[in-house]
Amino acid sequence: MRTHCVLAFVAAAVFSAAATAQGEHARRLAAELVVMAGDVRRVASGSESALHGEGLRERLAGALSSLPLLMRRAGADPAAVPALRAVLARQDWHALDIGLRALQRKHPFEPATILPAQATPERLRLGEAIHKQACAGCHDDQRKSLRDAPATATKLPAFNLFEQAKKLPRAEFAARLLIGVRGDRSTAWRNPFSDLELGALLAYYQKAGYE
């Protein structure tokens, strides 16, 4: 009887680990689609500098190259991707937006586990600690240069995360955090943070100002 219980427990644990792993691919795909759609809006708005527009176009091209793999991992059919690449090559932002929206409807992003219900003092402290330790080195320089002069010298600058958190829809900022720390796509390391830690960062960036 006892052994049965233990086995049942182990089976349940293995099953849920597998379910989580599969869910993680689906979630990453959904988040990537949100980020891509956001980048399309940024480019299409025409408010970005020419250099930054170029960086975003390159990032979109990179995202579209890895999208089929991401989709297969999530158990989705990548048949729609080649058409999206053609549309990007034409820089038809409206058509790309429509194509990405169609994919987003099939793969909706659920940010609930990241979005903090409340910005408790503990969460804010955790967010601040992670930021100072792991992010400020790059994203703080940008904070200074943003105030002095808009950074136009890099294709994809390390944005001011405090501003991004307040400017972007929460779900989009959560997706950008999830897709994560990627100073450079070619070295892209997987996001090493838990949902709790991402939620703490999100709460901190939203709450804290920059002096």
Ligand code: HEC
């Ligand atoms: C080594 C420098 C470096 C570090 C450290 C770093 N970043 Fe970044 N980050 C960048 C650069 C450069 C970009 C812009 C390039 C890009 O988006 O691919 C970026 C982009 C981002 C983006 C995406 C912005 C967008 O437009 O989608 C987010 C979100 C982000 N970083 C969050 C973080 C967080 C949170 C940390 C700490 C846990 C962190 N970064 C640490 C350099 C860094």
